[in-house]
Amino acid sequence: GAVVSQHPSWVICKSGTSVKIECRSLDFQATTMFWYRQFPKQSLMLMATSNEGSKATYEQGVEKDKFLINHASLTLSTLTVTSAHPEDSSFYICSARVLAGFHNEQFFGPGTRLTVL
Amino acid sequence: AQSVTQPDIHITVSEGASLELRCNYSYGATPYLFWYVQSPGQGLQLLLKYFSGDTLVQGIKGFEAEFKRSQSSFNLRKPSVHWSDAAEYFCAVGAGSNFGNEKLTFGTGTRLTIIP
Numbered sequence: 488g489a490v491v492s493q494h495p496s497w498v499i500c501k502s503g504t505s506v507k508i509e510c511r512s513l514d515f516q517a518t519t520m521f522w523y524r525q526f527p528k529q530s531l532m533l534m535a536t537s538n539e540g541s542k543a544t545y546e547q548g549v550e551k552d553k554f555l556i557n558h559a560s561l562t563l564s565t566l567t568v569t570s571a572h573p574e575d576s577s578f579y580i581c582s583a584r585v586l587a588g589f590h591n592e593q594f595f596g597p598g599t600r601l602t603v604l
Numbered sequence: 605a606q607s608v609t610q611p612d613i614h615i616t617v618s619e620g621a622s623l624e625l626r627c628n629y630s631y632g633a634t635p636y637l638f639w640y641v642q643s644p645g646q647g648l649q650l651l652l653k654y655f656s657g658d659t660l661v662q663g664i665k666g667f668e669a670e671f672k673r674s675q676s677s678f679n680l681r682k683p684s685v686h687w688s689d690a691a692e693y694f695c696a697v698g699a700g701s702n703f704g705n706e707k708l709t710f711g712t713g714t715r716l717t718i719i720p
Contacts, residue, residue, distance in 0.1 A: 491647075493647075521708075529712065530694065530711060530712045530713050531694070531710045532710075533707055533709075578645075580647055582648075582708075592650070592653070593708060595640075595647040595648040595649070596647050597646055598645070598646065598647045
């Protein structure tokens, strides 16, 4: 149980185009999903927290207009990188939160490798 | 704000030897602590977690970790490593109330190499 998928697993795009990444919780409902980015050989940095039916909360320094997040259902959140540039190339990972008793756990997707040419 | 320090960037261990990966955290309240493993190009898999209770927690794949409040540490251990354990290991601390918007802060990771 608690499986999270991401699509696509990798994408290459031209500079200036937009790219959409999907994050789905396959066997559970996730009221909250998180988006992280990871540069090579570095840790995960939280970009934003996505709550179903409401606007995402972005971390300091993350451009809201560049990284559009939509969480329209309890099983799907999308991250759209608008007008992508080479510096946006990274590994993007989502996680979905499951309420477990009094604590909550995050289950991570396999990640999406974005390369902007 | 919470933070996590993993002092060892890279560790090399012989197959069959014991392993300890260090993790120190900074957080004002009782922390929620996690260890994740990441294979190359993959997402993260939860090895174990500590919320409360017994300070020695058992995880998957034969891993265990011990929470030491006095040392602000949550070190990961395995008595005998296997070649398949080669990966990147991340320690993380979760902040927020029980039903709050719990964010995870990750350490910089420790890359584990296994030699025959």
